[in-house]
Amino acid sequence: MKKILIFLWTLLDPLYFRFTRLDYIYHPSHKNTRSIFRIRLISYKGKTFTLSDHTTIHKQDLVIKIHLHNIRLIQDTHDIKNDIPKARYVYREVQRSLPLLAGYLQHHDKTEQIKGIMGITTMNKGCGRLGFDLFDIPYPFYKWMKMIPFMGIRLLSAQTPSFSDLLKKQPKYIFMSKDKLLSTYKTRDDTPS
Incomplete structure (x- = not known):
C-alpha cells in the first residue's frame, strides 16, 4: 500500500508544484542539480516574531517560504531502515541546500525588501544548529491543519509509524533572517538560476 501511495504522490507532485507556484533552486555549476527546497516569495501573514539576531518579522513582510521536496526525500531514504540515519540524511540535504538559497536570495530582484526565510516543520531537532529560530504556531486551527x-x-x-509518535511531533514555524542566512551560508560561487 505504501508503494502505491508513493507512486501516486510522485505522479501528482508536479501538479502540486505548478498550482502552488513554487520554484526550484538549481546549483549554479550543475544545472541538473536541484536544492532540496522548493520556494515561494510570500507576504508573511502571521503574528510578529523577533528572531535571535533581533530581526523582527511583521505581518506583510516579504519572506521566502521554504518547502522540503518531501516526495524526493521519501524516495531517497526509502531503503534506509532506521529513522536516525534518515534524519541525518535530511539534515545534510538541508545543510547542502542553504548556500544555494543564500545565493538565490542575494541575487533576487527584491533582495532589499526580503526579511528572511520561513517554513513549517515537525523535524525540530537540528534546526537550531542550522541557524533557524523555532516558534510555536500560535493558531490552534492552523496548527492542526x-x-x-x-x-x-x-x-x-x-518504517514503523505509531499514532503516539505522530502526535508528539508538533509542527513549528522556523525562521532565519536574511542577514543570518547570508552571513552563514553565502559563498563566492552562488549564482543560482
Missing part, C-alpha cells in the same frame, strides 16, 4: 499533511508524510516515510 498543518498536522494532517505532516502525518501523511510521517506514515509514508517511517
